[in-house]
Amino acid sequence: MNKYGLGVAVAAVGALIVAVPIGLKYSQATLLFGLIAAVSAPVVIHKIEDKNWSLGMLMGLTLFASFPFKKLFQIDGFINEIPVTLAYVVVLWVIGFGWKRSWR
Numbered sequence: 001m002n003k004y005g006l007g008v009a010v011a012a013v014g015a016l017i018v019a020v021p022i023g024l025k026y027s028q029a030t031l032l033f034g035l036i037a038a039v040s041a042p043v044v045i046h047k048i049e050d051k052n053w054s055l056g057m058l059m060g061l062t063l064f065a066s067f068p069f070k071k072l073f074q075i076d077g078f079i080n081e082i083p084v085t086l087a088y089v090v091v092l093w094v095i096g097f098g099w100k101r102s103w104r
Contacts, residue, residue: 004047005057008040012064029068037065037088041096051103058096062088 001009015036019029044057066088070076075084093099 001050001053001057002048004043005053008044008057008061011036011040012061016064026068026072030072033065033068037061037092038095041092045093045096045098045101054101058089058092058098062092065092 015032019032024032040061041058044054044061048054048057062085066081066085069088070081070084075081
């Protein structure tokens with residue numbers, strides 16, 4: 001992982017640390033975490049050279065951004081969470097222009 005990956009990780013963890021003490025509602029956290037993930041998606045896809053780290057970070061961003069959305073709409077259970085998670089992966093892939101990267 002390089003400095004870009006570390007920066008994305010610090011931003012995500014920082015948002016989690018800040019969101020809890022100030023008492024963000026799930027609707028506000030959904031917007032905040034979604035914006036952080038949307039801004040970070042192109043960085044994760046194109047600036048991290050190792051494809052495995054890049055995909056791992058993209059999946060981490062997906063789980064990070066989808067968590068408050070799932071809690072807001074009370075989506076529980078593995079089968080119910082899969083479509084939401086896949087939708088977030090697709091959106092972050094499109095925002096980050098994932099098809100332009102060589103994954104070989």
